Amino acid sequence: MFCNQCEQTAKGTGCTVLGVCGKKPDVAALQDLLLHALKGLSLYAHAGRQVGVVEPAIDRFTVGAMFSTLTNVNFDAQRFIPLINQCVEYRDVLKTKVSAAGGKVTFEDPSAGFQPAADLDGLVKQGEAVGMVNDHTADADIQSLQQILVYGLKGIAAYADHAAILGQSDDAVYGFIYQGMAALTDKDLTLNDWVGLVLKCGEVNLRVMELLDAANTGKFGHPVPTSVPLGHKSGKCILVSGHDLQDLADLLAQTEGKGIYVYTHGEMLPAHGYPELKKYPHFYGHYGTAWQNQKKEFAAFPGAILMTTNCIQDPQGYTDNIFTTGQVGWPGVQHVKNGDFAPVIERALALPGFPSDEDKGSVLVGFARNTVMGVAGKVIEAVKNGDIKHFFLVAGCDGAKPGRNYYTEFVEKAPADTVILTLACGKFRFFDKKLGDIGGIPRLLDIGQCNDAYSAIQIAVALANAFQCEVNDLPLSLILSWYEQKAVAILLTLLYLGIKNIRLGPSLPAFISPNVLDVLVKNFNIKPITTPDEDLAAILNK
Known part of the structure; x- marks a missing residue:
């Protein structure tokens, strides 16, 4: 096996014996095989869209199947057998319909004609043979961009699956997933083409996060403190x-x-x-x-x-x-x-349940975009008066790897005239800290899940509009922790929006090649975290 899709991947390069997440080699092989099958399905789905062939049931299957390959989702080898078989059946359905509509149905890539083995052992061997879904003959930078794209597409698929459960979807989202997966078979694409697809992935993820926000708030109302x-x-x-x-x-x-x-x-x-x-x-x-x-x-x-x-x-x-x-x-x-x-x-x-009541204090939630924008006037006034000097979005995924205590220390050391915005599970490093308030505005504002990143983006855009400046000119710094593929998709969205000066940790993704990292540093000034003291000094003293 080889898996490098999460931040904790072995030795910072890739898991080759057993996933640090607990994923076994047979499951890793089956996930690779499912992605291989989805690549074949995507060839026909993408071609189908050129001739008006769209199958909503297949779209829903696709995002669910891709979601099952994310880190810490499905570890059950038996569950992948019907997914792989269903994927091939759907591929053949699309092939027939696309052919009838006059579309392209001849492809050289092996995924277009892949036939699954009859048993689990055979499927595992097939998965080991195909390996990761990228062009293993391409140069290192193209392979890096292909992996970034695939992991971003996995994040999009997860968000699209969440949104579709609540009745929100956009055919353009499914269309791009197919376009991106089909592009993996195109050996004529240049480095710039892959850069374009990666940034497009960020744009599409913004749309799917918007759908998910509409789905959650439309069904359950806007969060309140x-x-x-x-x-x-x-x-x-x-x-x-x-x-x-x-x-x-x-x-x-x-x-x-x-x-x-x-x-x-x-x-x-x-x-x-x-x-x-x-x-x-x-x-x-x-x-x-x-x-x-x-x-x-x-x-x-x-x-x-x-x-x-x-x-x-x-x-x-x-x-x-x-x-x-x-x-x-x-x-x-x-x-x-x-x-x-x-x-x-x-x-x-x-089961017995809890034998008695226990009081361990409480935490505040519910500071999504609707709540924050509701007090935007108060926030803007506090900034203009100098009561609030800076905003830090300390957000992202938590994990077990050493180094994540950085985020706890950063929040604890942030000056009393700064506000901490947070979302996703990275907040559990400091979610119960009592940071007080600034003129009635809590210094720690929980925006929500990683699924609520759209709220954070909208808050930043609203503040930029209020101050008549660009987001990059706000007294706002992004201090992000990443772990899995939804975080990759969110990072691509931030890059698509042109957000600069992001501090990322606790380590940089293993799938980003040195040259690709150099491009990110030059164009977006992405930098690894250092120490809380050094980073706070660099941010607040510029």
């Missing part, structure tokens, strides 16, 4: 982790009146700010911290656990208590489908 308990109530309990708000809504409806308290974990924390979710009285509080601490935290949780999207780790010791849904999978863990959480509820009722 909400105090979320970090302790628990005596009684039966269910813990919900991941990102999918519809799964949480369905579970809350199905547990109503059953004497079960529902808690969030990880990136579900911001869900407490949505009016249509917080109306449930048994939706109580938040348990635990970031995804990488779940083995200890989940083992101690006295109820059932539901994983809705990426973040799952090896559940050894509590396999009977944890359930997966959506694209998530782990061998031996019960998978629930179609929003029917009866097995989860049954298990929660059978």
Whole structure:
């Protein structure tokens, strides 16, 4: 196996024996094979769009299948068999329809005619043979850009899947996924062509994040500032982790009146700010911290656990208590489908629950774009008066690799006349810090999940408009941590928007070649984090 798609990849180059995430070589091979099959499907889907052939069911399948290959999503080898077979069936359906419409159906790439083996062992061998989805004969810089594109497309697919669940989609998003995957078969594309596709990926991701924002706020309302308990109530309990708000809504409806308290974990924390979710009285509080601490935290949780999207780790010791849904999978863990959480509820009722109440304080959530823009006048006045000197967006993914304590220290050392905006699970390094306020404006503003990056972008644009300047001219600095492919897609969006001076850590992606990194540094002044003291001094003293 070879996998370099996450920040924690082995030795900073790539996992070759076992994924640091826990992914085994057979699953890595099956994910590579699924992407190979999706490349073949994309050839016909892209050609089909030239002659008016569009199949919404295949579009939905495509983003779900790509989502299943993200870091910490699906570790179950058996779940990939039907995905690979379905992909080839859909490819052949498209081929027939495109041919009938007069479109191109002859392609030289092996993915166009790939036929899956009959059993798991055969599929694994096929996956090992095709390897990563890029041109292994191309020069290092083109290979680097191809990998950046594929990982960005995976991020887009994840967001598109979330949005489609809530009824929001845009054919242009699906069209670009097919265009990007099909481009991997084109050996005539130049370095500049690949740069263009990578930046286009950022543009399309902005659109899909806009769709997801509309989906979440349209269904559940705009988040409002909400105090979320970090302790628990005596009684039966269910813990919900991941990102999918519809799964949480369905579970809350199905547990109503059953004497079960529902808690969030990880990136579900911001869900407490949505009016249509917080109306449930048994939706109580938040348990635990970031995804990488779940083995200890989940083992101690006295109820059932539901994983809705990426973040799952090896559940050894509590396999009977944890359930997966959506694209998530782990061998031996019960998978629930179609929003029917009866097995989860049954298990929660059978487990002891918390024996007594516990008060561990609270944190504030709900500072998405609608809330922040609602007090924009107050914020602008505070900046003009000099009460607020600078904004820091300290955001991104958390992880177990050493070096992430940088973000805790950075927030702790940020001067008292600065405001910290945050989103995604990186905030768990400092989410419970009591930083006070500036004229009634909290110094720590939780914008939401990584899925809510659109809110952060809109806040920055609104501030730039208010001050009649460009975003790069604002007293705003981006201090980002990355871990997986949704973070890659967001970074590409920031580059597409021309955002400069981003500090990125804790280490730079292994799939960015030295020459590509040099281009990013020269054009966007992207730089690695150093130390909190050095970075704060450089930012505030310029």
